[in-house]
Amino acid sequence: MRYEVEMKFPVAELAAIEGRLAELGATISARQTEVDVYFAHPARDFARTDEALRVRRKGRANFLTYKGPKVDATTKTRHEIDLPLPPEEETAEQWMGLLAALGFTVAGEVRKSRRKAHVAWQGRRVEVSLDEVDRLGTFVELELVVDSAEAEAAKTCLASLAEHLKLERSERRSYLELVLERAGRD
Amino acid sequence: MRYEVEMKFPVAELAAIEGRLAELGATISARQTEVDVYFAHPARDFARTDEALRVRRKGRANFLTYKGPKVDATTKTRHEIDLPLPPEEETAEQWMGLLAALGFTVAGEVRKSRRKAHVAWQGRRVEVSLDEVDRLGTFVELELVVDSAEAEAAKTCLASLAEHLKLERSERRSYLELVLERAGRD
Numbered sequence: 001m002r003y004e005v006e007m008k009f010p011v012a013e014l015a016a017i018e019g020r021l022a023e024l025g026a027t028i029s030a031r032q033t034e035v036d037v038y039f040a041h042p043a044r045d046f047a048r049t050d051e052a053l054r055v056r057r058k059g060r061a062n063f064l065t066y067k068g069p070k071v072d073a074t075t076k077t078r079h080e081i082d083l084p085l086p087p088e089e090e091t092a093e094q095w096m097g098l099l100a101a102l103g104f105t106v107a108g109e110v111r112k113s114r115r116k117a118h119v120a121w122q123g124r125r126v127e128v129s130l131d132e133v134d135r136l137g138t139f140v141e142l143e144l145v146v147d148s149a150e151a152e153a154a155k156t157c158l159a160s161l162a163e164h165l166k167l168e169r170s171e172r173r174s175y176l177e178l179v180l181e182r183a184g185r186d
Numbered sequence: 187m188r189y190e191v192e193m194k195f196p197v198a199e200l201a202a203i204e205g206r207l208a209e210l211g212a213t214i215s216a217r218q219t220e221v222d223v224y225f226a227h228p229a230r231d232f233a234r235t236d237e238a239l240r241v242r243r244k245g246r247a248n249f250l251t252y253k254g255p256k257v258d259a260t261t262k263t264r265h266e267i268d269l270p271l272p273p274e275e276e277t278a279e280q281w282m283g284l285l286a287a288l289g290f291t292v293a294g295e296v297r298k299s300r301r302k303a304h305v306a307w308q309g310r311r312v313e314v315s316l317d318e319v320d321r322l323g324t325f326v327e328l329e330l331v332v333d334s335a336e337a338e339a340a341k342t343c344l345a346s347l348a349e350h351l352k353l354e355r356s357e358r359r360s361y362l363e364l365v366l367e368r369a370g371r372d
Contacts, residue, residue, distance in 0.1 A: 043228045043229030051287075053288065066284050068287065079287075081280065083277075083281065086269075086270060094267065094269055098250070098269060101254065101265075
C-alpha cells in the first residue's frame with residue numbers, strides 16, 4: 001500500500017526558503033493554480049474519520065483523490081488513491097455531478113497558487129511545494145510517497161530536511177480544515 | 187438532463203433479428219466482451235431506490251456509470267451519467283479500490299458478449315444491442331439517449347421499431363437484477 005508522508009509549515013514569507021532551496025540545487029517550477037473541491041460522504045463524517053475526497057483542477061487537468069485517515073501523530077502520513085480524470089473543466093463538472101447523484105455534498109473549496117521543487121535529501125527525492133493559499137497565507141509542504149515499510153524512514157528524512165530549511169511549527173490540519181475553521185470564525 | 191430510453195427483450199435466438207436488421211440496412215459490429223461490476227451504496231439500498239453504479243470494462247476501455255431511477259413504467263428510461271476512465275484493467279482495479287475505500291461494496295457482476303447495430307427509424311438513430319449474457323441467455327436491447335423533453339417521442343419510436351422487429355415481452359429488470367434473482371434460485 002502506498003502512503004503519502006507529508007509535513008506542512010506556515011511561513012511568514014517564501015523568499016528565504018527559495019534561497020535555501022536554490023543552495024540545494026533545486027529548480028522551482030512556474031506557478032500553477034490548483035482548485036480543490038472537497039466532498040462530504042453520504043454516510044460517514046469525514047471530519048471525524050479523518051478521510052477526504054476531492055476533485056482537483058490543475059490547469060486543464062483533473063484528478064479525483066481519496067485520502068485515508070492519518071496514521072501518525074507528527075506527520076500527515078496517509079493512504080492515498082489519486083486517479084487522473086480526463087481533462088477540461090466540463091469533465092470536472094460532470095464528475096462533480098456524478099458525486100452529487102451518489103449523495104456526496106460539497107464540504108468546501110481550497111484555491112491556491114503552487115510552485116514545486118524537488119530536493120535530493122538523504123538519498124530520496126523530496127517534493128517541496130511553495131503554496132499561497134487563498135484566505136490562509138503562505139505554507140511550505142514536504143512530501144514523499146512510499147510503501148508502508150518505508151514510512152518511518154521517510155518521516156525521518158522529511159524532519160531532517162525541514163530542520164535544514166529552518167521550517168518550524170508543523171501544521172497537521174489540512175487546508176480544508178483551516179479554511180473551514182476560518183469560515184467558522186468570520 | 188440526458189435520459190437513456192431503453193427497451194430490452196429476451197429472444198430465443200438472434201438469427202431472425204439479424205436478418206430483419208440487415209433488411210433495414212444495418213451493419214452489425216464485431217463481438218465485444220463487456221464485464222460490468224455493480225456496486226452497492228454505503229448508505230442507500232440501490233435495489234430499493236432503483237439506482238445503479240457500475241464499472242464497465244469493454245476491451246481495454248473502462249467506464250464509470252451511474253444510472254438514476256427508472257422514470258417510466260414500460261421502458262427503462264433513466265437519468266444516466268456515463269464517464270470514461272483511463273484505459274487498462276489495472277486502472278479499473280484502482281477505481282474499484284477507490285470505491286471500496288468510500289464504502290461501496292460489490293453487488294454483482296454481469297458478463298456478456300455484445301454486438302451492436304444502428305438503425306434509422308422514424309428520423310432517429312436507434313442503437314440496437316445483440317447480447318449473449320452469461321447464465322441468462324440472449325437479449326435484444328433498443329436504446330436512444332435524448333433530452334428529457336424528447337423522452338416520450340423516443341419511447342414511441344422504440345416501441346414502433348420493436349414491433350417491426352417482432353420483439354415481444356419487454357423485460358424491465360436489469361441484467362444485474364436477473365443475475366441476482368437467478369443466483370437466489372440456484
